[in-house]
Amino acid sequence: YAIxxxxxxxxxxxxxxxxxxxxxxxxxxxxxxxxxxxxxDNLALIxxxxxxxxxxxxxxxxxxxxxxxxxxxxxxISEGGxxxxxxxxxxxxxxxxxxxxxxxxFFGSPGGGADA
Numbered sequence: 001y002a003i004x005x006x007x008x009x010x011x012x013x014x015x016x017x018x019x020x021x022x023x024x025x026x027x028x029x030x031x032x033x034x035x036x037x038x039x040x041d042n043l044a045l046i047x048x049x050x051x052x053x054x055x056x057x058x059x060x061x062x063x064x065x066x067x068x069x070x071x072x073x074x075x076x077i078s079e080g081g082x083x084x085x086x087x088x089x090x091x092x093x094x095x096x097x098x099x100x101x102x103x104x105x106f107f108g109s110p111g112g113g114a115d116a
Contacts, residue, residue, distance in 0.1 A: 047087045048088075054083035072091075
């Protein structure tokens with residue numbers, strides 16, 4: 001799960017099997033609190049974690065650059081709940097390629113396990 005907020009919007013990522021229930025709960029608040037409600041299915045959340053994430057100049061450019069060069073679109077970006085993590089969402093079908101290129105960029109190996 002992840003939450004990203006700004007002055008005008010809130011983004012929630014929930015498991016697909018909870019999406020109907022979450023959407024119904026939010027829809028019930030629509031008249032009072034919510035102006036517009038959008039749902040996007042089949043997104044995958046990637047969390048990049050490292051002790052110096054917030055203090056390393058260019059780290060976001062490195063992460064997002066390698067993702068972009070692979071032709072993968074970022075659907076959402078969030079700093080994360082701590083200075084050691086950055087989250088972003090991609091289409092589910094892009095997840096294996098995204099994990100592979102990130103592992104290659106930062107660890108020099110394809111990584112990602114058997115499914116990547």
